Amino acid sequence: MEVAVNLELKTLHVKQDIIYHNTSNDSLDSIVLNDWNNAFSDKNTPLALRFSDEFYKGFHLAKPEERGNTTVLDLTDTQFMALEWQRTIENPDFIVIKLKNKLAPNSKIDLHLTYISKIPSDKFTHYGYTQNGGMALRNWFLSPARYENHSFIKYHNLNLDDIANAVTDYELEIKVPNQYSITTDLDSVSKNTSSQTFSSYIFSGSKRTDFNLFIEKQNTFNSYNNGELEVVSNLKNKRLNEIQKAIIINRVITFANDFIGKYPHKKITVSQADYDRNPFYGLNQLPSFISPFTDEFMFEITFLKTYLNNYLQYSLRLDPRKDNWIYDGIQIYTMMKFMEENHMDQKMLGRLSEMKLFKSYNITNLTFNEQYSYYYMLMARKNLDQPLGDPKNTLIKFNEQIASKYRAGLSLSYLDDYLNHNIVPESVQEFYNLNKTQQVNRYDFENILTQKSPKKIDWFFETIIGSREIIDYKFDDVSRTKDSIRFSIKNKTDIFVPIPVYGLKKNNIVFKQWIEPKSNDSVYVFERKNADKIVLNYDNEVPEYNQRNNWKSLKSLVITNRPIKFNFAKDLEDPYYNQILYVPTVAYNYYDGIAPGIRFHNKTILDKPFTFDINPSYSIKAGTFSSSSAFSLNHYYRDSRLYNIRYSISQNYFHYAPDATYFRLNPMVQFRIREEDFRDNRKQFIIARQVIVNREASEYITDNSSPNYSVFNLRYLNTKTELINHFSFMTDVQFSGDFGKLAGEIEYRRLFENNRKLNVRLFAGAFLYNRTNSDYFSFGLDRPTDYLFDYNFYGRSESTGFFSQQYVMAEGGFKSMIEPRYANQWMTTLNTSYSIWNWIEAYGDLGFTKNKQQSEHFVYDSGIRLNLVQDYFELYLPVYSNNGWEISQPKYNEKLRFVITLSPKTLVNLFTRKWF
8 A cells, every 4th residue: 555644634545456366266257345434424324323223423413524434536457457446325435346367276466555544633532633633543444355155244334343354464654744643553664754844654464454543743653562573552651750660561462372372463553542442341430540450550451451352352353253252251261361360369459458347348359350350241231231142242341341351251261160270271271373374253262272181171162152141050958967068959040160169267268169060959968068158159259149149058057048237339249148228328408408318228330130229317497307218129131021020019298288298109011022133222111100199288289189088090202312313192091980091102303414413293182081070180281280290290299389391301391381281181292302502492382271171272382492312401482372471471480490400310311321
């Protein structure tokens, strides 16, 4: 390639010659070139849709000049005859070249290309043109796709770092302005600075699948050479000097060479951009000034992770999408072994574990390596884990970047511990060496492991790698004598894999033995060795679903198998205790005022089947006690679209008026349904509940309705949401002694290519029967009465003043207060809004209401919506409605409506939805 860099236009002008050697046994009538830079060309590419699916707004809202593309100017063959090529709208990130004559096996053809690569901004993927005027380049040129199993691998760029390039020899001549420098992992051949304006560099590389290239005005990279490999890095750590960094880098290189094998190239780059794309989650969330780890350790772990990632990406010739578990497994397994050798005593939270304040927390007592199983278990307990062997593009984001990576490493560690003959490290080295001589796949790795193992390990590939089956053992019948222990093992999931049994005396291990259960009636007898406790999977070698049922005390008198432990705020699950967590709370509504309280619950970071949450509080304004509580039981179905049934009962006791309280009891069953494709954002819910309400009488409320009532509610919700499109459908049926009603709601949101947003909502509701004599149970045009106490109204009984202006998008959904405000027969409304500029929107509502003994009434309103955070912080300014020109009427400030959500959990969902 001859490349001329235009940093002002953010373009690369490329003249490229490809000598394509057909090393397959097939005759080729076409050749495929990866064009991943063109994935940034518009808002409808597979990459853009992936961004939308993960709620990343940056790409859709970007300016056209911030996106990238590839403009092909010329493409000819050996005789410089023009070749036909195709790049479709559906496949914008690869080019199919039609050959005039078939290319026979072991034959070659010369391809000559001229094109312009417009480089995108680095804000999308951390690669691209940078804010300081340089470029961090990856996948920017046209590269031959990998050919395997009689076809080319045609993968879309989905921001997964898994381009499937053929193994290639490179020669690169690149020209940049004199004041810029170039850093790359290709080998330097020459540098020519004779021109007054441009410098010309020549680089080469052999048998590579890709390379990195960085263009900078101020060179931030330093070179470290240990005699065998040159490492060029700009990882940030201002507190370490170059000698300290060199020692750490040499330790990592030496370990990787000894543990995996020698890196096949002379040079490797380890950049901050690489780390920012694949950080060590947990560490990357902490600002340096409060980090519980030393500067040396922080640099070492960030360098280790990034180095191993690049080391494996640029040396393994696997299919990086289909065989991604091997990349992840070797990387994390190597990191675990490195930590065992160099930082055996390092804790998950570093120096925090040494502070007396945190000694009682399980999270501070975990070793650094133990955190991997918790990240995996986070998804398993949510029933969101996926098979390790699944292709990378099918994984949801948290699995792709965290949980599946960690489980892959844990799985190799599990197999290593079980075989106990150094078989896994030797297999990794043998596979790595085989990879140097031929194109390999996952089955080569599996065959090596199988052949070296003295035991049958089919279960490992079938269950641990190829399925999402969960493992959960517990002790069944346990008896003991002074010298022996007799027990049986119960398998709660019928998935039989090896598991270790430990004997402990005063928490010190006195024996460890692997068993291989084949059925639930197997009986084992072990020598006791003075053990006072037996534990399954004590060191968490096996990725087990539930460790809370893994141990039995052998003492004569046991009051409880798990004593109660109180912890402040939050903690990881401790399998050896019943944890009760407590935290101060502050609630607010207009009648109770500020209500400080204390919350007791058992919700650790990992989900549990049974949870409780009890929150007593004291209402300062009312001078009385108030409370809320909830108890729920989850039942997960692993192999069904109906993946969760939740049984729950909740209670609330607060003021609903200045002089009156309400008590609500809400037993409920919720059915949750998902698509077979876990990445599909469609979710369905079926909710059946009985809402029982007892209200004190109030002098301020004269609604003539029964103060005590019970309503049966059946609801179905079907929603699919992403950045560009949102669609939801809801039906709701309610029955009580005095009324029955049916309602439905359809909502659609669309973000257009011009960044305008359209919201449309249609609501329709009708009474099946209505024997009430007030509007308390009627449909609300601009504000529901909320007789089921579902919404967080701060002043639910207010008809005037600030709190009466709180807006909830429910039922009629109007913003103006138009008489009649309620409908006791039927109501249908249409709510719309359209963005004018940024977060400023115009809204309009129209509909019909029908009350008994009255004719239908047509209603409408319009105004301006300040949509600062959708559904969480909004302001409505009415302009024109049935009331006339509201903006010119007196006391206009009393007509404004607002949406404010103070619940931290609700706001957190905005940031976590991209992961799950």
